[in-house]
Every structure is written in C-alpha cells, then in structure tokens.
Amino acid sequence: MSLFLTQFRYELVKMFSRKRTYVGFAAFLIMELIILFLLNLPRPRARFQHIIEQNGYGFDEYFSGYTLAMQILIYTTNLLGSLYLALVAGDLMAKEVEEGTMRMLLCRPVSRIRVTVLKYLAAVTYTFALIAFISITALLAGLAYRGFGGLFMGPPDAAFALVPPERVLRLYLLAIPLLALSRATISSIGFLFSCCNMKPATASIVTLSVIFLDFILHGIPYFESLKPYFINAHLGAWMQIFQPYVPWGQMLEDYSYLVGLDITCLIVGSAIFLQRDLK
Amino acid sequence: MIRLERLAKTFGSRPALHELSLEIPQGQIFGLLGHNGAGKSTTFGMILGQVIPTSGAAYVRGVSVQQHRLRALQGVGAIFETPAFYDYLSGWTNLKIFTSYTRRVAEAELREAVHFVGLDARINDPVRVYSHGMRQRLALAQALLPRPDLVLLDEPAEGLDPEGIHEMRHLILGLNREHGMTVLLSSHLLSEVEQICDRIAVLNQGRMIFEGNWTDLTGTAVRYRIDAEPWDRAETVIAARPELNLGAEKTLTLAPGADIADLVAALVHSGIKVRAVEPLKQSLEEIYLELVGKKESAPAVH
Numbered sequence: 001m002s003l004f005l006t007q008f009r010y011e012l013v014k015m016f017s018r019k020r021t022y023v024g025f026a027a028f029l030i031m032e033l034i035i036l037f038l039l040n041l042p043r044p045r046a047r048f049q050h051i052i053e054q055n056g057y058g059f060d061e062y063f064s065g066y067t068l069a070m071q072i073l074i075y076t077t078n079l080l081g082s083l084y085l086a087l088v089a090g091d092l093m094a095k096e097v098e099e100g101t102m103r104m105l106l107c108r109p110v111s112r113i114r115v116t117v118l119k120y121l122a123a124v125t126y127t128f129a130l131i132a133f134i135s136i137t138a139l140l141a142g143l144a145y146r147g148f149g150g151l152f153m154g155p156p157d158a159a160f161a162l163v164p165p166e167r168v169l170r171l172y173l174l175a176i177p178l179l180a181l182s183r184a185t186i187s188s189i190g191f192l193f194s195c196c197n198m199k200p201a202t203a204s205i206v207t208l209s210v211i212f213l214d215f216i217l218h219g220i221p222y223f224e225s226l227k228p229y230f231i232n233a234h235l236g237a238w239m240q241i242f243q244p245y246v247p248w249g250q251m252l253e254d255y256s257y258l259v260g261l262d263i264t265c266l267i268v269g270s271a272i273f274l275q276r277d278l279k
Numbered sequence: 280m281i282r283l284e285r286l287a288k289t290f291g292s293r294p295a296l297h298e299l300s301l302e303i304p305q306g307q308i309f310g311l312l313g314h315n316g317a318g319k320s321t322t323f324g325m326i327l328g329q330v331i332p333t334s335g336a337a338y339v340r341g342v343s344v345q346q347h348r349l350r351a352l353q354g355v356g357a358i359f360e361t362p363a364f365y366d367y368l369s370g371w372t373n374l375k376i377f378t379s380y381t382r383r384v385a386e387a388e389l390r391e392a393v394h395f396v397g398l399d400a401r402i403n404d405p406v407r408v409y410s411h412g413m414r415q416r417l418a419l420a421q422a423l424l425p426r427p428d429l430v431l432l433d434e435p436a437e438g439l440d441p442e443g444i445h446e447m448r449h450l451i452l453g454l455n456r457e458h459g460m461t462v463l464l465s466s467h468l469l470s471e472v473e474q475i476c477d478r479i480a481v482l483n484q485g486r487m488i489f490e491g492n493w494t495d496l497t498g499t500a501v502r503y504r505i506d507a508e509p510w511d512r513a514e515t516v517i518a519a520r521p522e523l524n525l526g527a528e529k530t531l532t533l534a535p536g537a538d539i540a541d542l543v544a545a546l547v548h549s550g551i552k553v554r555a556v557e558p559l560k561q562s563l564e565e566i567y568l569e570l571v572g573k574k575e576s577a578p579a580v581h
Contacts, residue, residue, distance in 0.1 A: 003383065010376045017368055100363030104421070107327050107357040107431075108380040109349040277290070278329040279320070 004114070011122035015088075021126075024084050025133055031080050032138050035072045036145060052152055057162060064149025066168045069135075069142035071153075074239075076134050077179065082186050082211055085127060089190025090204030092119050093273065098200060103278050116195065116270040123187045124262075131180035139172065153242055161242045171241055178238035178255075185231060185258045186211060188265035195269035197276060234258050280305040280429055280461045281326060286335035288321050288485075295321045296485045298335060303463060303478075305428075308455050310476030311465040312567070317482040319465040320360065323433050326463070327357055339429065353381075356422030360434035362414050366407035370398060370417050373406055378424045392420040396450065412443040419450060430454060432464045436471050444471065451475055469567055483571040496566055501533045502559040505542075508552045516549050517542070530559065 015021060038044065048067070049059045093116070096102040105115060151163040151172070163171055189210055193203035211231065217223050218230035227233050237254030240247055281303040288296045296318040303309045311319050324330030326337045328348040337344040342351040364373045374393070378384040393402050396416040401409070409417065415435060422430055432451065436444045452475060454460045466472050472479060473493060481489040481496075489496060506529060507513035517525050522537035533539060539556060546553050 003379070006379050006383065010379055013372070014365055014368070014376070017365075017372075019367070100359065100361060101365060103329060103359060104363055104377060104418075105380055106329050107352070107355070107422075108377065109352040109355075110380040111349060275331070277324070277331055279324060 004118075007110075007114075007118055008121060011118050012125060015122055015126055021088075024088070025130070028076060028080060028084075028130070028134050029137055031076050032072045032134070032141055035075050036068060036141050039068055039071055040145070048152070051160065055160070055162075057150075057152070060149070061165070062150045062152040062162060063146065064151065064165075065139065065143030065146045066149065066151040066163075066172060067142070067153065068146055069139040069172070070151060072138035072142065073135055073179070074153075076138065077131065077183060081130070081134070081183060083208065085130070085183060085186045086190045086207040086211065087204045088126060089123050089187040090194050090202075090207050091200045092123055092191055093194040093269075094196075094198060094200040094203045095194075097278060106278060112274050113270055116266070116273050120188070120191055120266050120269075123191050124184050127184045127187045128177070128180040131183055132176055135172075135176045135179070151242065153239070161244065163242055175238050175241050178241060181255065182235050182238050182258055185235065185261055188262040189231075192265040192269040192272075195273040195276075228257075231258075231261065280307075280340060281309075281463060282338040282341070283322070283326070284336050284338070286322070286325055286337055287333050288318075288325060288330060289333045294485055296325075296482075299482075299485075299487055300335075301480055301487065301490065303461065305461050306455070306459060307477045308451065308462040308464060308475055310472035310479040311463065311482060312467070312469065312472055312479050313465075313482035314467055314571070316484075318485040319482060320433055321485075322482070323357070323359075323431055323463075323465060326431060327355070328352065354426075354428045355431065356424070356427035356429070357431040358415070358418040358422045358433065358435060360437050362418030364406040364414065364417065367405060369404060370402045370406055370409065370413075370420075373417065374402075374421055374424060377421045381425055384425045388425060392423045395423065395453075396420045397446075411438045412440070412446075415439060415443070415447065416450075419447075423454070427460065429461045429463070432462060434466055435464065436466065436468055444468075448475055481567065481570050488570050496570075501535075501537075501539075503531045503533070503539055504555070504557045504559055505529055505531050505553070506555040507546055508554060512549065513546055513551050516546055516551065520545070 039048075045063070048063050052059050052062045093102070096105070102115075106112065148165060150165045151168045152160065153163075154160045186207065190203065190207040193206045194200070196203065198206070214230050215232045218227060218232045223230070234254040234257050237251050237258070240251050240254075281301070283299050283301040285298040285300055286296060287294070287298045299318070299322060311322060313319050321330055325332050326339065326344060328344045328351070332345065339351040339355060344351040364370075365376065368376070371389070371393075374389055375384075378389070393399055396419050398413065398416050398420060401413060406414065406417065415438075419432075419435070422432075435451065436447050439447060448471065451462060451464065455462050464472065464476060476493075478492050479489070479496070480487050505513070510529075514525065517523050517531065520542065522534040523542060524532040524534075526532060531539075531542075543553055543556060
C-alpha cells in the first residue's frame with residue numbers, strides 16, 4: 001500500500017510539475033476576472049436587480065460576493081472547465097504512450113491495471129484541485145468586489161433559489177466537492193479515450209465531442225424520454241444543494257449515475273489498455 | 280535466462296516476427312542483429328510483456344512473461360532506442376519515479392547507479408537540457424535500478440558519437456564482467472555487436488536466419504585470393520574440385536570442411552607454381568548482407 005501511495009505521489013509530481021498545469025490555472029483566473037467584469041456591466045446587473053427585486057428581496061443584500069462567485073463558478077466550469085479537463089484527461093495515458101515514457105514504466109514489474117488506476121486517481125485528484133481553485137478564487141474575487149450577503153442563483157429544475165447570508169458559506173463550501181465529483185465524469189471520459197490507441201489531442205477532441213453532443217441532444221425535446229441517460233442531465237446536480245428543500249433522493253440518483261459512469265470508464269479504459277501493444 | 284518458444288507476432292495483416300525460438304543462457308552478452316523493421320524491437324516488446332504475442336511464449340528465468348509478467352520481470356532492466364523521460368523533471372526525480380514502479384530504492388543505491396554512468400554532476404538538471412548521450416546514460420542508470428540480473432538494451436549506441444559509443448561499450452562490458460549481468464542487446468551497428476557480444480542471432484524480415492557465435496558466422500564462408508602460374512592450368516585444377524568456387528580477381532571460396540592446403544598440394548602436384556595464397560577476411564557487413572540475401576549489393580572485398 002505504501003508503495004502504491006509513493007507511486008501515486010509521483011503521479012501528482014508529474015502532473016503538478018508541468019508548467020502547463022499552472023498556465024491552465026492562470027487561464028481560469030483570467031476567465032474569472034472577465035466574467036466578474038461582465039456581470040457588473042450595467043445590463044446584466046440591471047437584469048439581476050430586476051429578478052431579485054421582482055421577488056421581493058433586496059438587491060444589495062442578494063447581489064453579493066456569493067452570487068457573483070456562483071455565477072463565475074457556473075460559467076467558468078461550463079465553458080473552460082470541460083475543455084480543460086478533457087485536455088488534461090485526454091493526455092493522461094495517451095501522452096505517456098506517445099512520448100515513450102509508458103514503455104519505460106512498463107519495463108518494470110508493475111501491472112497495467114495499477115498504472116491505469118494510478119493515472120485515473122491522479123486525474124480525479126487534479127479535477128478536485130482545479131475545482132477547488134476555481135471555487136475559492138471565484139469566491140475571493142466576488143467577496144472582494146461585492147462583499148458578504150445572501151446568494152441568488154438559478155438551480156436546475158427551479159426558477160431561482162435564495163440562500164440567506166448565514167447559511168451561504170457552509171453551502172458554498174459543501175458545493176465544491178459536489179461540483180468536483182460531477183466534473184470528474186468529464187475527466188473519466190477523457191481517461192477512457194486516452195486509454196485507446198489514439199493521439200492525446202484526438203482523445204481530448206473525442207471527449208469534448210461526446211460532452212457537447214450529449215449537451216445538444218439532451219436539450220432537444222424529442223429526446224425528453226431519454227433525458228435521464230444524458231450526462232448533462234446530471235452534471236448540474238451539485239446546484240441542488242442550494243434549494244430550500246434539498247432533493248437528496250434526486251441528488252443521490254444523479255451522483256449514482258455519474259459515479260457509475262466514472263467506474264465504467266475506468267474499467268473499460270483499463271480493459272482496452274490491457275489489450276494494447278505498446279511499441 | 281531467456282527462452283523464446285515459437286514467438287510470433289502479426290500487426291494487422293503484417294507479420295512482424297515468425298516463430299522465433301531462442302535460448303539465452305545466464306551470464307552471456309547476446310546480440311540481436313538486424314536492419315530496421317527486422318523484428319528486434321518487437322522481440323524486446325514481447326520479452327517485456329509490452330507486445331502481446333500472436334502465438335508462442337517468452338520465458339525469463341523459466342517464468343512465462345505472458346502469464347506471470349510481474350514475476351518474470353523482477354530483476355529485469357531495459358532501455359530503448361530512444362529513451363523517454365519526463366523532460367521537465369530532473370534526472371534524479373526521473374530515476375526515483377521509474378524505480379518506484381519496482382520497489383523503494385535507497386538513495387545510496389541511486390547515487391551508485393548515477394556514478395556508474397558518470398552523471399553525478401548533471402543529475403539534478405532537468406532532462407530537457409541533456410544531450411543524447413546523457414539521456415542514454417540516464418536510461419542505463421534507470422535500467423540498473425534496482426540491481427537487475429538481466430538487462431535488455433535496444434540499440435544502446437544509437438545516435439551516439441564515437442566517444443559515446445566507446446563509453447557505452449565499456450559500460451555494457453562492465454555490467455557483464457564486473458556485475459555478472461546477462462545482457463540482451465539489439466543493434467544494427469555490426470562492429471558494436473562484434474566487439475561486445477558472445478553470441479548473436481540475426482533477424483531478417485521477422486525470421487531468424489542465423490544463431491551462433493562469431494566464429495560460426497565468419498566460418499561459414501572461408502575465402503582466399505590465390506595466384507599461381509600458369510593460371511589457366513590452375514583454373515582447370517580448381518574447377519575440378521567441387522568444394523571450391525572461383526570468383527572474380529582470383530578469389531576462392533571454400534565450402535565448409537574444405538582445406539586450402541589440399542588445393543595447394545594438388546596445384547604443386549600438377550606442376551603449377553603457387554605464388555601466393557592470401558586469406559581474405561570477409562567484412563562483417565559482407566557476412567551480414569550475405570546472410571540476409573543481399574550479396575549482390577555488397578562492396579568489393581579488400
């Protein structure tokens with residue numbers, strides 16, 4: 001077990017020693033600041049004001065740092081997050097195979113299953129680290145700009161949700177691992193394609209294609225009956241935590257689907273990698 | 280140490296290796312010779328369990344690589360033609376990463392390997408600034424950790440300058456003679472293989488066309504240049520002996536078992552003056568090309 005942990009630590013060393021990792025983090029920071037700027041332009045601001053006040057709440061209280069942080073989080077993870085996770089996960093196995101380091105590793109008495117599990121865990125860890133980074137920087141940026149207050153947001157299957165100031169930080173912090181867990185599915189799909197005999201860029205593109213195709217199809221009314229099977233139908237489950245009455249059953253169902261998909265990706269990816277010739 | 284039993288591999292419809300059977304005893308330096316695409320790297324891949332054979336099996340110390348890969352690869356080190364590293368990390372971190380996939384290795388053991396390959400001064404530099412020779416040496420260091428008894432070297436001298444080749448040769452000989460390691464080496468540099476290996480196998484288009492030691496190989500065709508007077512009568516005597524084949528420039532090729540002394544005696548007995556009998560050393564390239572059936576393209580014998 002301790003050797004496994006050492007190997008896992010080195011997987012993280014490999015991942016977090018690359019400059020590209022930090023370039024990605026910097027890109028997210030810039031994106032967050034851009035979104036913060038855009039949200040405070042007169043038109044979006046007026047729209048928020050209209051909705052909040054229309055429902056009888058105070059704009060100054062609910063257009064807070066938390067509300068801005070939540071908007072930043074949603075836009076950043078949806079726009080750039082999927083792209084970046086697909087890039088990193090698509091690289092995981094395929095890049096090492098392409099560069100030849102995988103052959104060097106597999107000269108050693110280590111099973112391919114162990115290598116895939118280590119890589120997968122590294123991908124999930126990276127996902128959690130990235131989401132934590134985005135969440136915390138978004139929160140800091142939001143609070144710095146608008147200060148504390150309540151949270152106004154629109155979770156899926158609800159018109160909007162308002163969280164009073166005294167509950168909002170706890171829920172926000174709880175939402176971070178839930179968001180990371182749902183985004184780990186994108187990493188898992190990237191990992192699956194990375195195990196196949198394809199170039200890293202191809203694995204990333206295929207992953208993104210799957211996610212976007214799923215997104216488009218899940219929005220088409222014709223496929224309404226198939227909605228529970230679409231990935232995007234479950235990716236927003238983390239936001240349910242902000243509902244006045246949290247639909248725990250629905251959330252459990254959503255996360256069971258996502259975690260089930262993650263495990264399937266790991267198993268299928270490992271099985272594919274086991275059968276591959278490394279040359 | 281290594282036993283290959285009718286090992287075969289086909290990639291799609293392209294056969295890469297045809298039923299290769301080979302035994303490499305412990306303590307030898309064994310050379311696998313062949314041009315690019317001959318099947319050397321595929322053979323290495325199957326010995327290391329990285330390429331799945333279409334049929335046949337590879338055994339290391341009697342353990343099947345295909346069935347018990349982890350057990351079979353205990354005590355095996357390997358380097359490839361183009362060693363790959365995490366270029367953004369130091370040589371030292373790379374060594375720690377790779378060795379962690381075998382077992383935990385003491386720092387002293389790591390230092391010893393680094394010292395053996397002469398990388399002490401640069402081991403903390405990022406690998407991206409290493410020269411090709413330094414990368415090869417780092418690859419050798421990682422192959423030696425932790426202390427293998429079998430080392431597989433795929434084209435270890437590839438891309439090295441003459442000094443680097445010389446150093447690598449000494450390192451490999453040191454591994455075998457000082458540390459008792461069995462070495463399986465692949466190369467298309469014939470002179471390198473000749474200087475290092477005890478025994479060789481020659482692969483051509485996935486088939487083994489020779490296996491033995493150098494004397495077996497060079498002894499397959501013994502050649503002489505002969506000069507006698509009168510030459511037309513000497514030619515008649517030579518032509519009457521089926522074990523001799525007279526070529527251009529008075530070059531004689533003797534069939535295995537034939538003795539040049541018998542011919543000299545026959546010429547003298549016929550009253551022919553033998554002026555010179557000069558043994559011709561066949562160049563390694565010539566022998567190799569002869570083996571792989573490209574004799575016609577071989578350079579003239581000097």
